[in-house]
Amino acid sequence: MSKPETLIQTNVPPLGKIILRDMLTAGRVPLLLLIVLFFSAITVVLTTQMTRQVISKKEQALEQRETLDDEWRNLILEENALSEHSRVQKIAISDLDMKRPDSDKEVLVKLQ
Numbered sequence: 001m002s003k004p005e006t007l008i009q010t011n012v013p014p015l016g017k018i019i020l021r022d023m024l025t026a027g028r029v030p031l032l033l034l035i036v037l038f039f040s041a042i043t044v045v046l047t048t049q050m051t052r053q054v055i056s057k058k059e060q061a062l063e064q065r066e067t068l069d070d071e072w073r074n075l076i077l078e079e080n081a082l083s084e085h086s087r088v089q090k091i092a093i094s095d096l097d098m099k100r101p102d103s104d105k106e107v108l109v110k111l112q
Helices: 003-011 015-025 028-082 085-094
Strands: none
């Protein structure tokens, strides 16, 4: 390269400095709008993520509730089956050797 070409290249300011100077002087409003737009976009993304997490937790809670409802219904059925009068009477007779007393051996107790 010749000497005049190198002088021209060294006197040219860097493009980044020119853009930054223009943005800080003449482009303040567009720069401010760009910053606000960026933060708004980040807020939308974060809100969407948090909403998805809450919906996921809600679905898990609903599934757990359904499981507990099923278990509750099964326990009610089991309780009804175990407390059935004929079953209790059968166990009392077979396992505990109990029998119903005759009517002449029954004693009534009066409460005062």
